[in-house]
Structure formats: C-alpha cells, structure tokens
Amino acid sequence: MFDKIYDVIVVGAGHAGGEAAAAAANMGSSTLLITMNLQNIGQMSCNPAMGGIAKGQIVREIDALGGYSGIISDETAIQFKMLNKSKGPAMWSPRVQSDRMRFSEEWRLKLERTPNLDFYQEMVGGIVVEDGKIVGVKTSLGLTARGKTVVLTNGTFLNGLIHIGDKQFGGGRAGERASTGITKELTDLGFETGRMKTGTPPRVDGRSLDFSKMEVQPGDVDPEKFSYSSSTKPLTKQRDCHLSYTSPQVHEMLKEGFDRSPMFNGSIKSIGPRYCPSIEDKINRFADKDRHQLFVEPEGWNTVEYYINGFSTSLPEDIQFRALREVAGFEQVKFFRPGYAIEYDYFPPTQLKHTLETKLVSGLFFAGQINGTTGYEEAASQGLMAGINAALLVQEKDPFILKRNEAYIGVLVDDLITKGTEEPYRMFTSRAEYRTLLRQDNADFRLTPKGYDLGLASEERLREMEIKQKKSDAFVGFFTNTSVPPEVLNPILESKDSALVTQSDKMIRPFSRPNITMDDMRKIETVEAFIRENELDTEVLQQAEIQIKYAGYIEKEKNNAEKLNRLEGIKIPENFDYTRLKSLSYEATEKLSKIRPVTVSQASRISGVSPNDISVLLVYMGR
Template identity: 80%
Template sequence: MFNEEYDVIVVGGGHAGSEAAAAAANMGSKTLLITMNLQNIAQMSCNPAMGGIAKGQIVREIDALGGYSGIVSDTSAIQFKMLNKSKGPAMWSPRVQSDRMRFAEDWRLLLESTPNLDFYQEMVNGIIVKGERVVGVKTSLGIEIGSKTVVLTNGTFLNGLIHIGDKNFGGGRAGEKAATGITEQLVDLGFDSGRMKTGTPPRVDGRSLDYSKMIEQPGDEDPEKFSFLDITQPLKSQRSCYMTYTSPVVHELLKEGFNRSPMFNGRIKSIGPRYCPSIEDKINRFADKERHQIFVEPEGWNTVEVYVNGFSTSLPEEVQFKALRSVAGFEHVKFFRPGYAIEYDYFPPTQLKHTLETKLVNGLYFAGQINGTTGYEEAASQGLMAGINASLKVQDKAPFTLRRDEAYIGVLIDDLITKGTEEPYRMFTSRAEYRTLLRQDNADLRLTPKGYDLGLATEARLKRMNEKHDAANKFVSFFKGTSVSPEKINPILESKNSAPVKQSGKLFKIFSRPNITMDDIRKIESVEAYIQNHNLDKEVIEQAEIQIKYSGYIAKEKNNADKLNRLEYVKIPENFDFSKIKSMSYEAREKLKKIQPTTVSQASRISGVSPNDISVLLVYMGR
C-alpha cells in the first residue's frame, strides 16, 4: 500500500467520504479511503434519518447519478414518509427514519464490494504538496502515501472541540478524538479558515419513556422508497415515531443553566445552524412561545436507543436531565448520553471551483462540512461530485458540473462557491429558483443519462429510466388524443363541484383542472383500461399526472432557465483582470477578483454585483 501511488485518496469516512470513494472507484480510479475508525464508516452522527425538505430531492439525485445514499437509505429504513404531500409536487420531499447501525453496516459492505477501493485506518495530519499540486498525504505515524488527487472530507473533526455546559474537550464527535495538523498546514499554504458550531441532542433509553402521553407519528400507509432501482423494495412494516412538547416549566428549568451555557457565556464564539437551533437558543429567540415540538425517533428495529429530535443542547448534563424529565412522557427518562455542542474548522467555499477542486492547490478537493454545510445529504452530494471530478482529472477528461436548473446539487455547489457561507449551510426548496423542474420524482429523468455517460449509472438503470420516460410520455399522449363525452365525465365533475362540459373534449383538458385527481379520472373506463393494458406502475402514473397538471408551470420555468442559461455559456477568461474595468463599482471589482467566476451568469449571482456591473462587464468583453 505504502509504496504505490493512488489515483484518488479520500480522507474521512463519513457521508461525503463514502460517496467520494465509491464514485472514484466505480469510475475506474485506484482509490484509497483513509479514516480514523473503520468501524464508523458512514456513521449517522446526529439524527437517524435521511431526506426531508429539499434533502430528499438531493438523495434522489445522488441515486440517479449512480451514488449509493438512496440504496442504503432504503435497505436500512424503518419508516418512510413523503413530506409536503398537501402542496404541489415541487415541494414533495421523501424522508426515511433509519436503523443507525444497519445504515453504517450496509454502507461498509457496499464499499467493501466496490472494485478499485482500498481502506486504511489512521489519522491524516497533512497533505503533501509539490509546487502548486497535491501529490499525497501523510499520517500521524509519519507514513507518506502518494496520490494524483486528494479529497478532504473531514466533517467536524478538524480541531473539533466538544462542549457540555462548562466542560469542554477535544473531539470530532462523542467518543472520538479530533483531527489535527491539516488546518494549520492549509492556512500556511494560503487558505482562509473559520470556525463553525453544530449540536446534537441527548440519546435516551426508550424503555424509560411513556409513549401513551405522546402523539404517534406512523409512516405512510403506502410507502415509497428512495432508489429508482428495483434492487430495493418499499417497507412492508414500519416503526412509528412520536411527538411531544416542551412547556413553560421545562423552559424555566433550562434557563437555570443559561449562565453555564457555552452558547451564552462567550466560550462558543462560532456560528451555529440557523435552521436547527439548540433548545436554549429556541427559548431565547422565541421567548413568546410557550412550547416547542420534540420528536421522539427510534434508532433502529431492535435497539432501545432513542433520539430526542428538537432538544439539541450544550447545557450542563444535570440541567438537560432535569428539564427533560419535565417533558410529557419523559418523567422517568434514562440517559444513554447527554447532548453536546461541537466547534470545528471549516474553509470558506469561495476558495473552490465548481468542481470542488481548490483554486490554490491543483488536485485537492474539499467536500462536506469542511465547506461549511450541515446535513448528511448536502455532504454526500458534495462527496459524489468531488469523487467524480477527482477521477475525471486523473483520466484527463473534462470536469463534470451541474447547473442550477439541472439539480439541487447544482444549486448547493453554486451557492457555496459563489456566495460563500458564514453559517452552516442547509438546503431548502426556496433556494432553488427552478424547483418546479427539480422535483424528486424526475431526478432520474434529469440525471441518469449524465450518470451513465460518467460510467457511474449502469445500463440497467438507464434502461429503466428510458422505459419510465417513454411510458409516461405515451400516457400523456393518450390523454391528449382521447376524447370523453359529457355523459361520462359530468357525473365525475359534478361530484367534485367542477363545472360540467356541454360537449365532448380531450381528457388532457379535463385532467388539467386543479381539483380533478388521477383517482377521479381513473373512473373513466378508457383510462383504467389503458393503465391495466399497459401495466403502468405508480411511478409512471404519477409522472404523467404531474406533466399534465403542471405543464404550463414547467414550460414557463424551463423558458426562464433557458434565457438565463445564455449567460452561462458566456465564459470569462481564466485570470481575467477585473481591476481594469474602472466603470464598474469598486465593490463589484473586489468581489469578482475574490471569487473569480468562470461565466457571466455566475458573476451575476455574486452578492454586491449589480445588473449594471454585469452590463459593463459584457461591454468590456465585447458582448
């Protein structure tokens, strides 16, 4: 191992590292995954769940490209829910509750069965750089391993510092030591670094809880799954989660420990996630609220360990315990471990290219929380893209990037490298201006051909996608070409308080009405006969329904994207000197010099660059 050179070395075995290693190896690159503890590959450090609002779309995109997160989410799921079903399909977001131990095990076994992938357990405390290019890594034992590219996916381990009340100690997560050396070296090389904070709730013994005092939250009656492949199946049985609430009594008990909270006494100076605040932060920021939701989430099929979602905290353990015992259903709770906050180093992602390769060191890639993101899904998608691009670089092939109208992954990476982030970045549907195009149901139609061209998505996956695409389009054509008489359709329309028709018309127009559902339209014999004769599955039927009912919105959004993408093809020459454009605002020149956008479209998205600045830039470039 030590006297041979790798194509790609991935440092860190979390969600980003696992996807990066799998992608690089599956694309034919000789890959080494180095992590501090091989028993903790793809560990769910925080909540035992994958997906959720916008995050579920990312998992489906990873799956469509040929990554593994969707498959593992399915094989380790204990509950499935499609969130936001009451809203339009652009908002539908799949989420699974996971068996934490099985999730990590399934990832480990998938990686071990991946050709071209080696493993090594040790701490990497530096990279080896020659000139402006990375040529390997060095470990804490002084071992040097050569590589043409390196992907850093260090998570919360870089100089990690865990806080529980007035106690703190070094660590990357509970029970594991921090990683040292890398930050200091990168800063010496010219990188900017910063500190961020995240937190996690207590884990408790489910046998000590009274679920009769909580609200049961079962999974969907007809559960779906993440992966577009048939190798995984929807759940036949599920475990319920539960919900309870804090109270004014709980809040007062928590406040007693505020003077010992590192959040409030100044010991934590770094910024935490705005959209996943600690319980003390919620009480402080939303003082008018008398209660906050607590989600009680089982950690697996057979374990009694329970995750207390909504109670993330860094308060002293005795304060956590006393307050939690005042929550309905938690009166006799027993702790497995207290909640804690963790501070760690990150590197502002404006120092990266769209490929996630660093601008300063050739062949060095960053992915995951090192870039200032939060969440398994955001990390996994970056790992996938970094692994793909590291492999392509070794093979002297063109880099692979995704536009904002092609994937949530494209939105995520463009946001990071163009705007940067000063707080842990989390994906939301509202961040995507083309979210009607970027639905969870069509991730395979958008991305599987790209994954196939990369050598990641298999021929079987592409074949299945094409069959779905063709079947849905033919079903839509059936609606466009089939008429229905007033006698057959009016009873259905009247039952839905929809205006009756006076003459025969195309089914497409009828079905386009907002209050007419597929269940309604299937009452027409010809429709149900078509479904049965062509053996259409749920996926195809849903795809056709969305294309019919939202065709106007989809066409309008696609037109807007096409207009803006014209600027995406106006390339800015490498090392372009923005300081020469004196008619541009000083702020714009400074921001453009720092970010070094590669296209005029990217330049237009930089905070502080106005439409007038873009007009000046286009004139200067002779456009």
C-alpha cells in the same frame, strides 16, 4: 505500506467520503479511503434519518447519478414519509427514519464490494504539496500515501472541540478524538479558515419513556422509496415515531443553566445552524412561545435507543436531565448520553472551483462540512461531485458541473462557490429558483443519462429510466389525444363540484382542472384499461399527472432556464484582470477578483455584484 501512487485518496469516511470514494472507484480510478476508525464508516453522527425538505430531492439526485445514499437509505429504513404532500409536487420531499447501526454497516459492506477501492485506518495529519500540486497525504504515524488527487472530507473533526455546559474537551464526535495538523498546513499554504458550530440532542432509553402520553407519528400508509433502482423495495412494515412538547416549566428549568451554557457565556464564539437551533437558542429567540415540538425517533428496528429531535443542546448534563424529565412521557427518562455542541474548523468555499477543487492547490478537493455545510445529504452530494471530478481530472477529461436548472446539487455547489457561507449552509426548496423542474419525482430523467455517461449509473438503470419515460409520455399522449363524452365525464365532475361539460372533449382538459385527480380519471373505463394494458406503475401515473397539471409552470421555468444558460455560455477568461474595468464598482472588482467566476451568469450571483456591474462585463465581452 503504500506500494503505489493512487489516482484518488479520500480522507474521511462519512457521508461525503463514502460517496467520493465510491464514485472515483466506480469510474475506474485506483482509490484509497483513509479514516480514523473503519468501524464508523457512514456514521449518522446526529439524527437517524435521511432526506427531508429539499434534502430528499438531493438523495434522489445522488441515486439517479449512480451514488449509494438512496439505496442504502432504502435498505436500512424503518419508516418512510413523503413530506409536503398537501403542497405542489415541487415541494414534495421524501424522508426516511433509518436504522443507525444498519446504515453504517451497509455503507461499509457496499464500499468493500466496490472494485478499485483500498482502505486504511489512521489519522491523516497533513498533506504533501509540490509546486502547487497535491501529491499525497501524511498520517500520524509518519507514513506517506501518494496520490494524484486528494479529497478532504473531514466533517467536524478538524480541531473539533466538544462543549457540555462549562466542560470542554477535544473530539470530532462523541467518543472519538479530533483531527489535528491539517488546518495549520492549509493556512500556511494561504487558505482562509474559520470556525463553525453544530449540536446534537441527548439519546435516551426508550424503556424509560411513557409513549401513551405522546402523539403517534406513523409512516405513510403506502410508503415509497428513495432509489429509482428496482433492487430496493418499499417498506412493508414500519416503526412509529412519537411527538411530545416542552412547556413553560421545562423552559424555566433550562434557563437555570443559561449562565453555564457555552452558548451564552462566551465559550462558543462560532456560528451555529440557523435552521436547526439548540433548545436554549429557541427559548431565547422565541420567548413568546410556551412550547416547542420534540420528535421522539427510534434509532433502529431492535435497539431501545431514541433520538430527541428538537432538543439539541449544550447545556450542563444535569440541567438537560432535570428539564427533560418535565416533558410529558419523559418523567422517568434514562439517558444514554447527553446532548453536546461541537466547534470545528471549516474553509470558506469561495476558495473552490465549481468542481470542488481548490483554487490554491491543484488536485486538492474539499467536500462536506469542511466547506461550511450541515447535513448528511449536502455532504454526500458534495462527496459525489468531488469524487467524480477527481477521477475526471486524473483521466484528463472535462469536468462535471451541474447547472442550477439541472439539479439541487447544482444549486448547492453554485451557492457555496459564488456566495460562500458564514453559517452552516443547508438546502431548502426556496434556494432553487427552478424547483418546479427539480422535483424529486423526475431526478432520474434529469440525471441518470449523465450518470451513465460518467460510468456510474448502470445500463440497466438507464433502460429502466427510458422505459419509465416512454410510458409516461405515452400516457400523457393518451390523455391529450383521447376524447371523452359528457355522459361519461359529467358524473365525475359533478361529484367534485366542478363545472359540467356539454360536448365531448379531449381528456386532458378536465384532467387539467385543479380539483380533478388521477383517481377521478381512473373511473373512466378507457383510462383504467390503458393503465392495465401498458402495466403502468405508481411512478408513471404520478409523473403523467404532474406533467399534465403543471405543464404551464414547467414550460415557463424551462424558458427562464434557457435565458440563464445563455449567460452561462459567456465565459470569462481564467486570469481576467477586473481592475482594468474602471466602470465596475469597487466591491464588484474585489469580489470578482477573489471568487473568479467562470461565466457571466456565475458572476451575476455573487453577493455585491450589481446588475450594472454585469452590464459592464457584458459590454466588455462584446455582448
């Protein structure tokens, strides 16, 4: 059946698996993608959306490196919003509503057009390890596919158990069976494992809803897009979402089912996502609130199916139905399917290297929810990094690791490896200490050259980025070096209640004022002429404005990052014996011996390792 030894075998074809397979194949590695159902490649198991707070930055980073998530999001979007525009640009986060069926279809078609990539549909029930090295995988039919590296992206399928009220049944997703066998093999090899939980809301028939009783949630008036590639275009038409609310009556009705809820009767013992709680959890934890938001999101351009964001639940289906009918606009609601919770196996990510290769088995990589994360975007970024590093390992090249000051992806991986997670991890802007550097608008400047060097980002992508950067720098230079007289500038300043000037000054000084915008500066004839002559687009204008207005913050973060990188440069020997350092605390010795950080900087981020412990390490390293 399998007539060759593959460079990379990817198990699972969700967001992590798709990116892993595409990256490895595009880097020239012979790649095999094995999944339980080829019809569900790139399936959006939960909400029909990509991006959001910090997640949008991750999608743009994936795109800048040459991954597929951004392009596919653009090609299948039905609505675009830039979140947090009222805050500083470090907080701006793009998000799209997606056409669920088109998203999955486009992922499959994109992968089928990728050279070096083979497909096979079957459950993988085990791995083949020889002398501590991965050599292949075993399928449920007893076939063996041999590979030099293997990337496991099993999502919620490993021993998945679905809960609806007091009913339980095995499954990795609604209507799909769970995957068995791999967990036992990994634990037999010495891997530590645990259980986590996530949930999803009911899907309903939009024809049964009264949208006139809800608030309309339109997309942006001038929508942008995810991908930096000129191959995708912003939306010219969009579908509205809607907003409704729960009520005290809804809460009381939901409470009637608490005694049958697996959340409260002990059926579910694992931990769910803190930042995406179920509706019963919200009612229980926030008893003082008499209502919660429910976002009513269309599942595509043409389907009548809607996703009820904010109503994730595992309560009995009859309780879900009766309670939702108490919500404004849902009085006649018809269900497509009830919400449910799912428990699944994961492997604490402190067992991985920063490449996402396991420490116990050479050539074996984990990516996505198997590492304890939640979210399509987090999974996709891990898949991309695992696919890249699996290909590099086979090619006997140096690994690809992003630092915390280089990408949100770097923050995500470093958090997982050094801190681990005991609840489903999701990314937030607050997790990135260098978020002013890691904005969604400059991911191409940060990462496209790296993607090009890897063989993922095309030369055309690199040239587009270089032209954009050159134009942005030139525009900033224009403001820095061009003077403007008071009679031209003061009418603008007066209209914004800003202090007037008495003499000519470089344009950058008034433009640096918080209340003066690019639109204000474009009222100056020479500025508008420069924009026309140099054919500057919205991205360039936005980039120049950010560079000017936030120059001080950006420079400060760059300096802090340089200090961090000095510690990153201090390597710790691979098999260093921490028990030799008697001045280390017991907890530090234990944690450092288990996690085995590569640098002193990584060691400093491990929970339980104090500044004093780092000082001891630095003294030993001769610093």
